[in-house]
Amino acid sequence: MKIGELAQQTGLAASRIRFYERIGLLKTAERQANGYRSYPADAVLMLQLIATAQRAGFSLDELRALLPGDLSQWERGSLLDTLRRKVEDIETLQVQLAKSKAQLVELMAQIEAKPDDMSCSANARRVLSEMKLSSLASEARPTKASRNA
Secondary structure, eight states, X not given: OOHHHHHHHHTOOHHHHHHHHHTTSSOOOEEOTTSOEXXXXXXXXXXXXXXXXXXXXXXXXXXXXXXXXXXXXXXXXXXXXXXXXXXXXXXXXXXXXXXXXXXXXXXXXXXXXXXXXXXHHHHHHHHHHHHHHHHHHHXXXXXXXXXXX
């Protein structure tokens, strides 16, 4: 199949397909006598895997290490280990994002709690002071690891 057909079937731009081929994520296509690339049918599946994995947060370097040149040579155990690590990374990121969201919501609440008779600059100093006190208090709290030691 030609690159235009492959692009149409996968929804990827031809330039993206050529890029994946150039960096080794997709097998180099055979060239026809006229110079056109000719891709095998399994190139559709490989490109769909690449696109899905990128949406899941895999980097191109991770994909290069993960995806075999031939789908029949995929190592199940290695694949599962890599996917488990990615799930753990996502869970860690979710915890960090939840903390960041909570901090931002708290900051918004403190800014919105500006007394009517207080200037914006005085309110900013008040909020920053409360943030500093909150930060110092959380640093002084023992962590789970230090409590269990």
